[in-house]
Amino acid sequence: MTSASPLVAATDIARRDPQHGRWLLHPASLALHGGERLSITGPSGSGKSVFLRALALLDPLDGGHVEWHxxxxxxxxxxxxxxxxxxxxQRPALLDGTVEDNLRYPFTLRAYRDLQFERERVASLALQAGRDNDFLDRRASELSGGEAQIAALIRVLQLDPEVLLLDEPTASLDPASSHAIEGLIGAWFDAGTARDTARASVWVSHDPAQAERMSERHLSMQAGVLDEAPLISLDRERATR
Known part of the structure; x- marks a missing residue:
């Protein structure tokens, strides 16, 4: 069930290439409600990452605006x-040190000084992802790509965000790691529902089957243009492969 008013609403947000002036993201609008799981598919270079970064306000906008609540x-x-x-x-950077050092790092930042690190909680999240009890003590430099992505995801989930913007988080990972990450996201959603907490996600993927598993609403992107697309199109895309 989705909430009546959107958690996040983007109105005509746009991005240009600062060097050449061409549109990286044509004016795009999106309303994301609590309880909503959305996917975006499209070819490489179509602007999916540009859109997510613009929605997260990580890059300056060249048009439009974002509303929150x-x-x-x-x-x-x-x-x-x-x-x-x-x-x-995709492929987030980890700091030198152990996995636990990386999980503790956000709490050193001003934005999270009101929160406290809970080792039992992150150990539980790691267990949900199929990691052994020694996972938190392992060196970040020794982790596989899948394990590094799991650590980075736990680092975010422990902070209880309202919305996850997932930029191909399982690309180039083995099936077991991909399954673990999908499971963590599913558990995060279930926990929000149990606590009656509004949560939502946007999952960018090249895999139509994964997009269908991880969303109830589908958008497609081509040459910087964001379009609504029915989930049935994913079945058709698989059938033509």
Whole structure:
């Protein structure tokens, strides 16, 4: 069930290439409600990552605006907005040190000083992802690509964001790691539902089958243009492969 008013609403947000002036993202609008799981598919270079970063207000907009809980996000509110609207990129960077060092790092930042690190909680999240008890003690430099992505996802989930913007989080990962990450996202949604907490996600994927598993609403992107597309199109795309 989705909430009546959107958590996040983008109105005609747009991005240009700062060097050449061409449109990377043509004016795009989106309303994302609590309880909604959305996917975006499209070819490489079509602007999917550009759109997610613009929606997360990580890059300056060349047009349009973003509203959060019905209010336009002012410059001073961007740090709080980014705390709640979390962008998770493909192959995220980890710091030197252990997995636990990486999970503790956000709590050293001003935006999260009101929260406390809970080792039992992150250990439980790691267990949900099929990681052993020693996972938190492992060196980040020793992790496989899938394990590094799991650590990065736990680092975000422990902060209880309202919205996850997932930029191909399982690309180039083995099936077991991909399944673990999908499971973590599913558990995060279920936990929000159990606590009656509004949560939503946008999952960018090249895999139509995964997009269908991880969403109830589908958008497609071509040459920087965002379009609504029915989920049935994913079945057709698979059938033609």
């Amino acid at each position: 019905g209010k336009r996000v002012a410059r001073a509110a961007i740090p709080r907005y980014r705390r709640s609207i979390a962008y998770i990129r």
